[in-house]
Amino acid sequence: MAARDKHGPDAPWGDGFKVIGKPNRKVDALAKATGEAIYTDDISLPNMLHSKTLRSPHAHAKILSIDTSKAEALEGVYAVLVGSELPIKYGVIPWTPDENVLATDKVRFIGDEVAAVAAIDEDTAIEACELIEVEYELLETIVTAEQALVTPEPPIHDDRKKRNNISKHVELEFGDVDAQVDDADLVVENDYYFHSTTHTAIEPHCAVATFGNDGRLTLWSSTQITHYVHRALSRVLEMDPAKIRVIQPNVGGGFGGKSDPFALEFITAMLSKKSGRPVKMLWTREEVFYAHRGRHSMQMHYRTTAKSDGTITSVDAKLLIDGGAYSSFGLVTTYYSGQLLTGPYAFPNYRFDSTRVFTNRPPCGPKRGHGSVQPRFAFEVQLDEVATKLDIDPIEIRRKNFLGENTTTINGQRITSNGFLECLDAVEEASDWKSKHRKMRYGTGIGVAGSMYISGTNYPVYPNKMPQAGVQLKVDRSGLVTVFTGGNDIGQGSNSMVAYCVAEEMGINPDSIKVVAADTDLCPVDLGAYSSRVTFMVGNAAIDAARKMRNKIVEAVAEHWKVEKESVRIIDGTVYNLDNDEETLSQREAFHVTEEKFDTLGSTGSYNTPTLGGDYRGGTIGSSPAYSFTSHVAEVDIDTETGEIEVKKIWVAHDCGRALNPILVKGQIEGSTYMGAAEVSLENYEMNRFSLHAGPSLLDYRIPTTLDTAEIEALIVESIDPEGPYGAKEAGEGPLHSAIPAVANAIYDAVGIRLRELPFTPAKVLAALKEKDEVTADA
Amino acid sequence: MLRMPKFKVLNPATVAEAVDAIQQVEGSRFIAGGTDINPNLKHRLLEPECLVALNGVEEIFGISQTEFGLRIGAMESLTNVETNTLIQQLAPGLASASRQVSGPQLRNMGTIGGNVMLDTRCKWYNQTYFWRKSLGFCLKKDGDVCHVIKGGSKCVAAASNDTAAALSTLQAELEFANAQGSTRIAIDKLWQADGIWNKKVGPHDLLVAIHLPAALLNQKGSYKKLRDRNSIDFPLLGIAARLKISDNIVDDCALCVVALQARPWPLDKASALLIGTTVGSDAFNEALKACCAIAAKQCRPMPNIPGDHAYRHAMVPVFIRRAILSCLD
């Protein structure tokens, strides 16, 4: 199948890239800059109703009864929905469907959804929700992960086979870890903690649904995975998927927070069915906080053994993961927490034991760098400690343990291109590392860390042998090329990327391409914007489709001019005869010539991953067709009196394979780095003693302002991947990971304290400084 | 988005009309820039049937020198206060505090009058209706318990208005108007230790202007604010200092702290220690130490606003010292 063809990373026309690698404008830049772009909440349909959700004020309770009669009687109310009307459970991972659209039997966190109302306006819907009477029987609340581990009763999900609060347990060992301890020159062992944080995309979730008289449903939703929403709707509403159309309008950021099917998508659909009118639901910021699916907090224990020259001989990890109330992507999170650590360094022996538990708090899920940001933090801090103890430069120890390219990790992941060493070189030079590390004045310091991440995985969430990404081209007599892709552009620029690839391949200008994306009626399936898979997979599918079309055009024009195909060259939308300077065709003319020969023009392209992964249960989870690599160096200034950490500057080098558009790649590197650095001491998804989110607002949840962000120097490393679209790999998530441990390691360089528990609040810094002073005084 | 409740808006053009308008409907409130009251309305912390908008009342605008000293109309925006050259010169501590209120957009809308009259804040109170209901509300609104002090019968929500601290060090006099006429109250006399309503005037008293006495103008002043982010955030601790220095001797000193408890708190005992010392002398340094130590004893932050209150406490002496030293820069 063409999908598995290697397109090769080279320029298609043999004389250099015309579009790829250039700082082209995003296809939607003007619409977004002028406010013309349509987001879900901009959609308003005739007779549209507005809907609201009644949420649980209890963290864990049985529902004894729900009485909606008063709400139904309120003037302006058109439909009321309760959980028993949609009893089928769903979940993004097909093995763990444990969510109901609205609670059927019990509620599992404060903010869990109980009932919904569609009314003439939002105020009426809110008033009606207040009139719904729910009788609860309170259950013991499972507050912490430790409690969940040892408290099987009451199980938060009591319909599972196992009566306990363990969501997923994975234990895998590669090599013999314990055997290394005795032979090691150095053993470093410590506990680490990563707190929960959330995405805070600027656009809150929104959905608009309309049920036509023909029994067809159309749903517009701010999702990053139209395909899974489509499948989930069909399952829960028990509808023929051919009668459901899911459309993703412009999305104001996702970062993983829009990758599950969410209740509002089903609620608006059902309320529309019941009321016979279109229905909208727009969440408040508070509701977005309750939907969460953000970063899991993890308690981590790591033990690294090493030789005196710095060679790592084994890594042992035990992780306790707080999943919150539902599974979400938790099965994958649990695997990722171990599977993605086995590069960029060679681990000769490795073991991880990860347990995800259920607690009565909003569910965690995938946030940028899903499952692997937390272990990366712990390990990179530990590696820094190994370097310090062995008196090896932290950059050197990372070079020393370099995994290499075209190799396989201990857990069976195939590594192709690997530019990690170049990343280290780049940040070392740019940051002037050699004259700074261990040489700066007390209070200031510099630290390094490295990481790797997937460019999609070959685990397609639901098992199937069909392509992971498909693209369809329509070539019009007007000269326009329309590209249909299931890919979800959530602001990262995937529609632009598709246009660049098609333009490059066909020799035309991106301006003459229109991208129609993420509409299940119109576009071939793509699995969605998650796991950093879109550029790699949709990019390859786009090239595949465009290459087939190009071949047709070249063939038709060659025949028309009666020349060899090699003599036909398309440059910037003009077709040239290399044998005859005089002879050219415009793009439009060439399309006519081609249509005359081949009839109506179209082509399809697709991508599927090659067979990858270790030959063991879970061996395909986290196995990617290509891995990106990153290194960060951070420079900090610590106020030793207040404990405040100021990150002055971050240098980040990222190996993205080939930068299809360097501006967009830099944007992703910077955005990831900012987001990671903010998790060091600002952002904290905190619960209070009532098991209620401590401050679900943009005032209390501290995302950084421009004044709180370090200067960032983004450096692009291009390793040119043999299988990526023109050699590209991912850039959207990898460059977050090592930002966090780089800051932690810089703090050590600055003031000699090893902080292992995030977030690094000023109070923790002061406490650690005090402890260090006491130890020094004792000595 | 959170929904705004429904209310009527009146638009008086004069002080007389304003004080008349506010009495027309029981429970009415003034609205100046709206940057405090609007979120509070959305959170259902207030449920007035009517708002009296002050942006058309010309009399309560303007910044000018008067016989008394300096007059700042209550409706002047924080941006105007922060950038006004008279205030920068004559009351640098106030300019500094104004500059540190929230973020630039909010300072364009928010007024100095609204800042003085700001509602107290608490992490259990400045939340949505649903949120507060989930934990059974609290004393300050709709409930009968306090979540900060177990069994407490008094609300200890924190005065969080940055400029109040600076205005206290300047011994500002506040000119109010109501249906009975006009009164002037020294700012330190305005407050009461009740988080539910921390002022001795009522919500129907219109703050017309702030008057700064000439004798305390043109001295050194500063404001130091502890916060998680360098913009937007309310103070976790705010300390204003004013120093009068002649011939290198501290002639006068005033300190005031906010974001601790229900009222801004002048630290007279602490500031008195510095008076009479020569800047930079051992005596000054000793006095500074003692001043910080006393302040740390006096100021006991409670877990009423976000952040670790033990840490906020640890920062009291640090911020006192920094506030004083930055007057000497």
Ligand SMILES: Cc1cc2nc3c(=O)[nH]c(=O)nc-3n(C[C@H](O)[C@H](O)[C@H](O)COP(=O)(O)OP(=O)(O)OC[C@H]3O[C@@H](n4cnc5c(N)ncnc54)[C@H](O)[C@@H]3O)c2cc1C
């Ligand atoms: C995100 C955010 C961050 C903020 N950060 C800070 C901060 O760091 N520091 C800080 O101090 N404030 C902060 N604020 C609060 C607010 O912006 C300021 O306090 C501002 O000065 C309030 O002024 P205003 O004109 O908007 O007041 P309004 O909201 O209009 O009014 C506030 C209160 O004062 C009353 N009032 C207003 N004017 C008068 C008058 N002339 N006479 C009598 N009563 C009157 C109103 O009835 C109301 O009760 C923040 C607000 C937000 C939304």
Ligand code: SF4
């Ligand atoms: S101090 Fe107590 S009563 Fe006052 S707002 Fe906070 S919780 Fe409510």
